[in-house]
Amino acid sequence: MEKQSGSVQKCRAAFFCIFANVLFNLLVLHLPALPGSAKSHWRRMPKPALIQAARKGDxxxxxxxxxxxxxxxxxxxxxxxxxxxxxRAMLNMAFLKILKNLHKYSLESPFDAWARRIAVNTLIDSYRKQRREHEKVMYVDFSDGANQHLAGVDYNEVEQTLSREAVEQMLQQLPETARRGFNLYVMEGYKHAEIAALLGFTESTSRWHLGVARKQLKAMLQRAMAEEQVIVRTLKSTL
Incomplete structure (x- = not known):
């Protein structure tokens, strides 16, 4: 029982070490995307015959x-x-647009990247339609260097990947505009000028929302690590 508790403790500590390093690399070192976003490169492409048949309405x-x-x-x-x-509702809408635009898809191009872009554009269009006055976030028009205080930490590179589900749970707790801006900048690789044009505000506002997202995600991670320390201390006290 003692060995088992020790193993559990070590596994949990190792997981949170990996979790902390990867997420902080994402937030602080401005990595372009999560490891999970690269999975599409390893997926088997749909066969051209399948796409051709789908184009014809099969x-x-x-x-x-x-x-x-x-x-x-x-x-x-x-x-x-x-x-x-x-x-799921947005997924269905995005897939309908994929079917509608299959005739524009070039079989020589990566299908996943093409489908992903249609999904992102569908989500952005939906966001534009649903924006209301009470959803607008008050902001200060910061200069370009406003968020540099978030970039002063140096961390070792981490080879392990962070689970997509763990990140999704954190992202879903962010304010709507900050979450969308963060996704477009970090996950999809959009520039602030492009995000500003898509979401209808200035580049400096895009930078501000990104700073808000990073700050809140770091706070979430710190809380999670503090809770883990309490669990570890509790486990130690029972040994």
């Missing part, structure tokens, strides 16, 4: 293509929406 082919796209699109939608129900 329902069986369209169903097979939907199954292929599901995990990719759901991962994108869950990062932008607060609950699974809304994410």
């Amino acid at each position: 329902r069986r082919a369209q169903k097979e293509l939907f199954a292929y796209c599901y995990d990719l699109l759901m991962g994108v939608c869950m990062r932008y929406e607060k609950d699974e129900y809304q994410a």
Whole structure:
């Protein structure tokens, strides 16, 4: 029992060490994307025959293509929406647009990247339509260097990957505009000028929302690590 408790303690401590390093690298060192976003490069591309059949309206082919796209699109939608129900609704809408635009897809291009961009554009369009006055966030128009105080920490590179689900849970707790801006900048690689044009505010406001997201995510991580320390101390006291 003592050995088992020690093993559990070591595993939990190792996990949070990896978790902390990867997330801080993401927040502080401005990495372009999470390791999970690179998974599409290792997915087997849909066969050209399947895409051609789906273009012609073959329902069986369209169903097979939907199954292929599901995990990719759901991962994108869950990062932008607060609950699974809304994410599924946006996934369905994005897939309908994929089917509608299949004739524009070039078989020589990476299908995942093309489908992902359609999903992101669908989410942005939905956000624009649903914006209301009470959802607007008050902000200060910071200069370009406003968020540099967040970038003063140096961390070792971490080779291990962070689970997509752990990050999604944190992202869903962010304010809506900060969450969308963070996703576009970090996950999708958009520049502040592009984000400003897409979401309807200035570049400096985009930088401010990114700073808000980073600050809140770091606070969430610190709370999680503090809670873990309490658990570890409790485990030690029972040995």
